[in-house]
Amino acid sequence: MNPIRHELRLLMRARFAVAALLLLALLAAASVVAGLAEIRHQRQVIERIQPQQATDVAAIAEWVSKIEDPGSAAYYTFHPTWDSPSSLAFAALGTRDIAPYILRVRALGLEAQLYDGETFNPELALPGRFDFSFVLVYLAPLFVIALFHDLWSSEREAGRYVMLKSLSRGRQLWWRRAGLRFGFLYAALAIPLLTGALLSAAPVQPLALILLLIAVYLAFWALVAVAIARRGWNSATNAATLAACWLVLTLVLPTLSHIVINRAIPVGQGVELTLAQREAVNRAWDIPRETTMQRFFANHPEWRDTPPLPVDFHWKWYFAFHQVGDESVSGQVRAYRQGLEARNAAARTLGWVLPPVGVQAALARIAETDLDAQLAYQDRIRAYHSDLRKFYYRYLFNDLPFQPADFARAPTFGSSNDPRNGRHSGN
Amino acid sequence: MSAIGLIARDELRLMRRNRVALIAFALLVVLTLVAAVTSWTNQQAITAQRAQFQETAEQAFDAQPDRHPHRVVHYGHFIFRPLGPLAAFDPGVDAFTGNSMFLEGHRQNTANFGDVRQSSLLIRFGQLTPAFVLQVLAPLLLIFLGYGAIARERERGTLRQLLAQGVSGRRLFAGKALALGLVAIFVGLPAMIGFALIAGHPGALAGPMAVIALGYAAWLLFWTLVVILVSALVKRSRDALLTLLAIWAVGVILIPRVAPDVAGQARPLVTRLETDIAIQRDLRQLGDSHNADDPFFAAFKQKVLDQYGVSRVEDLPVNYKGLLAIEGEKLTSGLFDRYANASFATQAEQSAIMHGFAVLSPAIGLRRLSTAAAGTDLTGHRRFLDQAEAYRFVIVQRLNRLQADAVSYADDTAKDAGADQRKRIAHRHWDKIPEFAFTPATSGQLVRAALPGLIVVAAWLLATMAACWLAAGRLQRNLR
DSSP states (O other): OOHHHHHHHHHHHOHHHHHHHHHHHHHHHHHHHHHHHHHHHHHHHHHHHHHHHHHHHHHHHHHHHHHTOHHHHHHHOOEEEEOOOBTTGGGOOTTTTTSOSEEEEOSSOSTTTTTOOOOOOHHHHTTOOOSHHHIIIIIHHHHHHHHHTTTTHHHHHTTOHHHHHHSTTHHHHHHHHHHHHHHHHHHHHHHHHHHHHHHTTOOHHHHHHHHHHHHHHHHHHHHHHHHHHTTOOOHHHHHHHHHHHHHIIIIIHHHHHHHHHHHHSOOOOHHHHHHHHHHHHHHGGGSOHHHHHHHHHHHOGGGTSSOOOOSSOOHHHHHHHHHHHHHHTHHHHHHHHHHHHHHHHHHHHHTTTOHHHHHHHHHHHHTTOSHHHHHHHHHHHHHHHHHHHHHHHHHHHHTOOOOHHHHHHSOOTTSTTOTTTTTTBOO | OOHHHHHHHHHHHHHHHOHHHHHHHHHHHHHHHHHHHHHHHHHHHHHHHHHHHHHHHHHHHHTOOSBOHHHHHHHOEEEEOOOOGGGGTOOTTGGGSOOEEEEETTEEEEEEOOGGGTSOGGGGGOOOOHHHIIIIIHHHHHHHHHTTTTHHHHHHTHHHHHHHTTOOHHHHHHHHHHHHHHHHHHHHHHHHHHHHHHHTSTTOOHHHHHHHHHHHHHHHHHHHHHHHHHHHHSSSHHHHHHHHHHHHIIIIIIHHHHHHHHHHHHSOOOOHHHHHHHHHHHHHHHOOTTOTTOHHHHHHHHHHHHHHTOSSGGGOSSOHHHHHHHHHHHHHHHHHHHHHHHHHHHHHHHHHHHHHGGGTOHHHHHHHHHHHHHTOSHHHHHHHHHHHHHHHHHHHHHHHHHHHHHSOHHHHHOOSTTHHHHTOBOTHHHHTSOOOOOOOOOHHHHHHHHHHHHHHHHHHHHHHHHHHHHHHHHHHHHHO
């Protein structure tokens, strides 16, 4: 009889092992379903804001077109931006539950708009999401431990160990058993993920990377389990030792490191940045308007040769001081961002030592749901916002009337300035 | 010495000989102390920083030069949510909510710059606080120390001997539980010492602290009994360990993650963007301030003219533009409240669904108790948002009133070169705008909010006690 088939039969007869494998497959499948549902919801939200937004703009256009005032159009019109989830986002929802994936901006100061949050229930966000990355990072190791800890000790405790060891090719027996258990654990995780990826039409390359990541992570835990299981202790001691390893690697060290990283890399609070920007913007009302205009023209000479400011209020001054306000805090903006990136980089470096952290970070990177993806979305908003400014400035600085048809001429998000087009994001 | 005492003493002696157990115990104690110290210093640092930010914001507000009141409405104000002293024990949602808010006229901004968006991905692995140690890690230690308590005796055949010597099953059970219970006390003690340190801190609240201490004592007792119970029911100690680990993983890790997902899917929230659009739409339906012939604003104008007995706004003794601003703010503010209430109602439903899962996992009940008593739950956050909105309304209306009373209509509508200076009012007015003072929840409110969670934990404890009573009674019968 084929020894592998024999082992397979033995494994299938162990009710405990079969139940564990089925449970893991079930949890993985449930997490994939939950992730897919969340991503579908996010796509629907992005979809459904478009007509609402169009109605909103139409209502503004209705009264602005009577006065044909570009300043009012620029001041009152909000423009939507969105960050469509990638087709693998379902596997690791990352920060998409706490950072906004839709945000509307207008041509005023961007630094006062960019950090706005989304409405979410913090009590739901606190425990973390039930997604595939959770099942893989936290739960899968427990199943590895359950199936591997007594590979040797169970035979010893059943009194068969000496007999099995004396068999020719006895060593192969353990590797066959370990390999078989590993294979089933892998299948329990990979098949649900693969199904989800097929359903959301994920591209092959990042998917293959995730499948490899699952194998490597499982292999790590299997090696740890084998290393402990071979020491000749009894089953209970093995299980307790492995559970302690799991506890330290997935809960204790990450939470300790979090404290260390946040203390070691202080992030100049975003609050300071917005306070400074507000001061800069509002000061414009208390200094000569020409001072503001000169500062603005210094950075944007293309608008210099336009009509001078009239005696009374003019919108172009208003928008100019908003932009000058943004530019006056550009150093702080850079420092703030670098602080965030440094914290993230530290966590990622830690991932090389703490596999759970490394896998979590890698999954979120591949799924494009991590901080990098969030910052990339902010960059796209910045680029789009700059297009919006240019669009309105043409009317403002040249005193062109803003007509109803001009509302449709405003740049839309996600066209030319979206580097994500043609990449593996859905939508 | 009674049989129970002897059994407990024996069990403790065995634990003391177990080196792994001792190391694990020592590690947990160290971890608790680290958690208590970092959590407390963190709370102090956050409190100091937010107080300093608040101070800076107040000074900036008061230091404004002469300005048109409406400019000040848009200059706005920054406020910061203070962190209660009990947050050092359980910071709850604090890191997940923004803690600073920009208040201005006719806009409701979000609370921004929460830690969760300023930290690395590690924050999602949990936060090392005394609450986390007691909720998540302490039960595991009890499992490691106690899984073999009775199963081991059964495996070795000593259980039969003990019972044959006339020790009743219930006494045996009680002795084992007593031993593990003593360990549980030592597990909980460091956290309680940390807690006592906070008690020395002015402003700490005795009532909520008592509820927290009671809740966590019940939680540790619950786990002590569950461990001994499983050890008594399962044949082999290995199986007892695996069963307990499974119970822990499902109850403490899995269900607390699944529950919020179910709640979020069942009651999705309306996004902020959609709310913004809806508020703008409702405002337009109430009255179009950009349309001179709008019936709502025409009626308002007529009402004001009648009230003062004049026929033109220019003849009013007050600045009509200020009155208009007051009326407009009333409209927008009413809508903000309506939509915020709707959103909070949905969030409360979400939380209720999540809390319903406490039927499957007492950990959810404990977390509810803990954050509610510490004032760091959703209600605590809402308390801040509600007070922020009320304060926003007060200062904006004070400034609008100043526009109505201190700026003349003629100046306000003038467009000549000197008009800008004439529209401004003296900077001494800014000083008189009230400062934001957050009213924290009272001790009684916190205790009341924590009661449902306490009841859940107590119910689980009672059910476990009943199960223990039955299982301990059958210990003897099953052997015969």
